[in-house]
Amino acid sequence: MTERKLRSQAWFGGDDKDAFIHRSWMKNMGLPDDAFDGRPVIGICNTFSEFTPCNAHFRELVEHVKRGVLDAGGLPLEFPVFSCGESNLRPTAMLFRNLASMDVEEAIRGNPMDGVVLMAGCDKTTPSLMMGAASCDLPSIVISGGPMLNGRFQGRTIGSGTDVWKFSEEVRAGTMSREDFMAAEAGMSRSAGHCMTMGTASTMATMVEALGMALPGNAAWPAVDANRARLARMTGRRIVAMVREDQRMSQILTRAAFANAIRVNAAAGGSTNAVVHLLAIAGRIGTDLTLEDWDRYGRGIPTILDLMPSGRFLMEDFCYAGGLPALMAEIREHLDLGAMTVSGATVEDNLADVRNFNPEVIRPTGRALCEEGGIAVLRGNLAPDGAILKPSAATPELMVHSGRAVVFSSIEDFKARIDDPDLEVDEDSVLVLQNCGPRGYPGMAEVGNMALPRKLLERGVRDMVRISDARMSGTAFGTVVLHAAPEASAGGTLALVRDGDVIALDVPARRLELKVDAAELDRRRAQWTAPPARAEGGYAGLYVHTVQQANLGADLDFLRGNRGHEVPRESH
Ligand code: FES
Numbered sequence: 001m002t003e004r005k006l007r008s009q010a011w012f013g014g015d016d017k018d019a020f021i022h023r024s025w026m027k028n029m030g031l032p033d034d035a036f037d038g039r040p041v042i043g044i045c046n047t048f049s050e051f052t053p054c055n056a057h058f059r060e061l062v063e064h065v066k067r068g069v070l071d072a073g074g075l076p077l078e079f080p081v082f083s084c085g086e087s088n089l090r091p092t093a094m095l096f097r098n099l100a101s102m103d104v105e106e107a108i109r110g111n112p113m114d115g116v117v118l119m120a121g122c123d124k125t126t127p128s129l130m131m132g133a134a135s136c137d138l139p140s141i142v143i144s145g146g147p148m149l150n151g152r153f154q155g156r157t158i159g160s161g162t163d164v165w166k167f168s169e170e171v172r173a174g175t176m177s178r179e180d181f182m183a184a185e186a187g188m189s190r191s192a193g194h195c196m197t198m199g200t201a202s203t204m205a206t207m208v209e210a211l212g213m214a215l216p217g218n219a220a221w222p223a224v225d226a227n228r229a230r231l232a233r234m235t236g237r238r239i240v241a242m243v244r245e246d247q248r249m250s251q252i253l254t255r256a257a258f259a260n261a262i263r264v265n266a267a268a269g270g271s272t273n274a275v276v277h278l279l280a281i282a283g284r285i286g287t288d289l290t291l292e293d294w295d296r297y298g299r300g301i302p303t304i305l306d307l308m309p310s311g312r313f314l315m316e317d318f319c320y321a322g323g324l325p326a327l328m329a330e331i332r333e334h335l336d337l338g339a340m341t342v343s344g345a346t347v348e349d350n351l352a353d354v355r356n357f358n359p360e361v362i363r364p365t366g367r368a369l370c371e372e373g374g375i376a377v378l379r380g381n382l383a384p385d386g387a388i389l390k391p392s393a394a395t396p397e398l399m400v401h402s403g404r405a406v407v408f409s410s411i412e413d414f415k416a417r418i419d420d421p422d423l424e425v426d427e428d429s430v431l432v433l434q435n436c437g438p439r440g441y442p443g444m445a446e447v448g449n450m451a452l453p454r455k456l457l458e459r460g461v462r463d464m465v466r467i468s469d470a471r472m473s474g475t476a477f478g479t480v481v482l483h484a485a486p487e488a489s490a491g492g493t494l495a496l497v498r499d500g501d502v503i504a505l506d507v508p509a510r511r512l513e514l515k516v517d518a519a520e521l522d523r524r525r526a527q528w529t530a531p532p533a534r535a536e537g538g539y540a541g542l543y544v545h546t547v548q549q550a551n552l553g554a555d556l557d558f559l560r561g562n563r564g565h566e567v568p569r570e571s572h
Helices: 017-027 058-071 093-110 125-134 162-173 178-188 200-210 226-245 255-268 273-285 291-298 315-320 323-330 347-351 411-417 518-527 538-546
Strands: 041-046 075-080 115-120 140-144 151-153 156-158 376-378 387-389 400-408 430-433 465-468 502-506 511-514
Touching: 041 058, 041 093, 041 226, 058 075, 058 115, 058 226, 093 125, 093 273, 093 538, 115 125, 115 200, 115 226, 125 140, 125 200, 125 273, 140 200, 140 226, 151 178, 156 178, 162 178, 200 255, 200 273, 200 323, 255 273, 255 291, 255 323, 273 291, 291 376, 315 323, 323 347, 400 411, 430 502, 465 502
Parallel strands: 041 075, 041 115, 115 140, 400 430, 430 465
Antiparallel strands: 151 156, 376 387, 400 502, 502 511
16 A cells, blocks of 8 residues: 555545445445545546447446456446437537536546546547547546447448538439448448447547557457457556555656657557647646647658458457457557556557567558558648648548638538539538638537539549538548638638639648738738637537637637646535
8 A cells, every 4th residue: 555645535534424425425336445445546537428339338337347356456437427428419419528628627626536448439529538538637548448349231331421521422412322322331330339430439449558658458459359358447546556656647758758649540540530639638637739730740651451440341440450459560660669648658668578479450651551551730821820731531633632612611511512512612622611610610520521512423433522620430531631720700711712712732842822812811801800709608508718728729728727726625
């Protein structure tokens, strides 16, 4: 047992009235006297919800975490937090990421816990837990819920999200029947777990492992594999040791850790959503990380993981190939091997004796899927504070492209007009979507990968340059410029684009320009009026008035920062 007095003893230690109250009520759960003898109290932060199907197996998974905590002599106490489910929450789960992070932060700080296990799965559950915990900076470790088994449909493998977008375009182009479309539903999600493409959930599970915040193997073991349960148990054991070592989040989430994660994201072909999430997490823990760092650290890192949406395979295949340790070993010369991880060992130690069992899935760097796997950060008068594009998901021929803008002022405007046969649009046009950023939507919805006009789909067009202040699903693909900042609703240049304006995209030069002279832009800016806020009152009202732009991680301005875990005043 550690010499250091644990935080939980401020509640459970002593023999006064307050300690009586704290212990007595806990005893109604059957806890014996020695549960309060100074052993580490481990909070298990559970995002179980039946409205979040990706995390619906957490009631079983948490039992393995608890056994691990007990094995190591700790006291496990589970608590629920807001669960941001991607597939159901409207208007977008991203609106609630920051709300959930507040829930996590206050639940951790206000309760008698010495360390935390963060149980995350579906897209936003990982960043919301990481952000909230980072603002407290206790010893913390993540166990992800794991991906679903590979999707199967009509004798072939299909991937979450990625094939939904493909099927829906095929239905619109008339090459897939509605009956087959409906039949694919049941084949896509065939087991517990989160999306099994390299979408945002898999990306964020990969990010926490690359950051050193989860045990090796966390990213890829399928949710239903016994090894996921074993990992949960080992996670429970490890957090008790971390409390005894006082290994806090700030000791793991260093600049080196973020640099490693950005490089791993490039090698894995990870989601663009990781950009806003890692920027927000860094803002909470207090590590200096900028949008430019995404370009700087990711540049020159090839995408070597052949997974949808960039490639062919799925997370189950990635797991059997060796998972993230095998991928990190392939790019080890690019990594900071001295970075410390929650395993208690460095990245270098974690990668010792790791093997790649399938070089078709995890390719050697000499046979990369895409030579430039990083996130391109674009600048120019259309996005003075930056915009991003994922080259590995884009069409190479469109990486340098000029075209006339076809502008939509909202997602409703887009849906109403995109299939209008009279819409003036051709394959060289640039589709522009306004007012879908953090403040404008509100919540920066995943609508940036706009569907193509039906008349162009029918002519065989499968990609066009698209630009917005929105995000896109990690399972999506295309030459899609996202996260333009400042956003249109905040008066960014995006708000000033009009039909027929020429837009020039040059990804190799990292430029995004609206070819309209400055005097004309000034004239338009003077005429521009902000659209009415889409929310007043309630949480959404607070959000639209305090949310920061995408280049800062779209956190609420007053939530940035590490407020620590000092024991609050007594409540009685
Ligand atoms: Fe939950 Fe994709 S909907 S991970």
